[in-house]
Amino acid sequence: MIIDGVYIGHKKARLKHEPSGAELLTAAPKDNFGDGSSFSPTDLVASALGACMMLIMSIPAEREGIDLSGMRVRVEKEMTSAPRRIGKLTLEVHLPARLSAGERERLERVARECPVLRSLHPDVVVDARFVCDA
Numbered sequence: 001m002i003i004d005g006v007y008i009g010h011k012k013a014r015l016k017h018e019p020s021g022a023e024l025l026t027a028a029p030k031d032n033f034g035d036g037s038s039f040s041p042t043d044l045v046a047s048a049l050g051a052c053m054m055l056i057m058s059i060p061a062e063r064e065g066i067d068l069s070g071m072r073v074r075v076e077k078e079m080t081s082a083p084r085r086i087g088k089l090t091l092e093v094h095l096p097a098r099l100s101a102g103e104r105e106r107l108e109r110v111a112r113e114c115p116v117l118r119s120l121h122p123d124v125v126v127d128a129r130f131v132c133d134a
Contacts, residue, residue, distance in 0.1 A: 001017075001018070001019060002018040002019075003015055003016065003017055003018065004016045004018060008025075010027075010035070011027060011028035011033060011034040011035070012025060012026065012027045012028070012034075012037070012038070013025070013026050013027075014026075024038075024039070025037075025038045025039075026038055026039050026040060026041055026043075026044060027039070027040065028040060029042075029043075031079075032084070042077060042079065042085075042086050043077065045077075045086060045116075045120075046075045046076075046077040046086070046089055047075065048116045049075060049089055049091065049114070049116045049117060049120070049126070050073035050074075050075040050091055050093075051073075052114040052115060052116035052117070053073065053091065053093060053111040053112075053114050053116075053117070053128070054068075054071055054072075054073055054093070054111075055114075056110055056111060056113070056114040056115075057071070057107045057110050057111050059110075060106065060107070060110055061103075061107060064103075066099065066103055066107075067096065067098070068095070068096060068107075069096070070094075070096050070133070071093070071094060071095055071096060072093075072094045073091060073092065073093045073094070074091070074092045074094075075089060075090070075091050076089070076090040076091075077089055078090075085121075085123075085124075086120075086124050087123075087124065087125065088124070088125040088126075088127065089120075089124065089125070089126050089127070090127045090128075090129075091126070091127070091128040091129065092129050092131060093111065093128065093129070093130045093131065094131050094132075094133050095107065095130060095131065095132050095133065096132070096133060097132045097133050099132060104130065104132060108130050111128070111130070112128065
């Protein structure tokens, strides 16, 4: 898999996912001399973690006929300054209330094994909370 990137000026880059042709724009955040007009690179890391947890749960859920429609995630990213890096990612994963306790437990376990989470540096604190919506 290849992603091609091009700097387009003003602390912004356009990225292209070669297999699909999908593109996205990334920009430096306001607190790092950018205009904050799009996802920053570290925002993309936080987004990737939330998406990965949801998508990795969907694999066994679909296989087992479990309906995860309506599942959603909220990710809060906290930066450190010395060195500038992601310090903490707090996730709140909202699961459908219709899940049984066993289904929820299995899916949470799967989510905590997602490849993005396993790829993060151990100094990044990840606090993931799973909530069953009413």
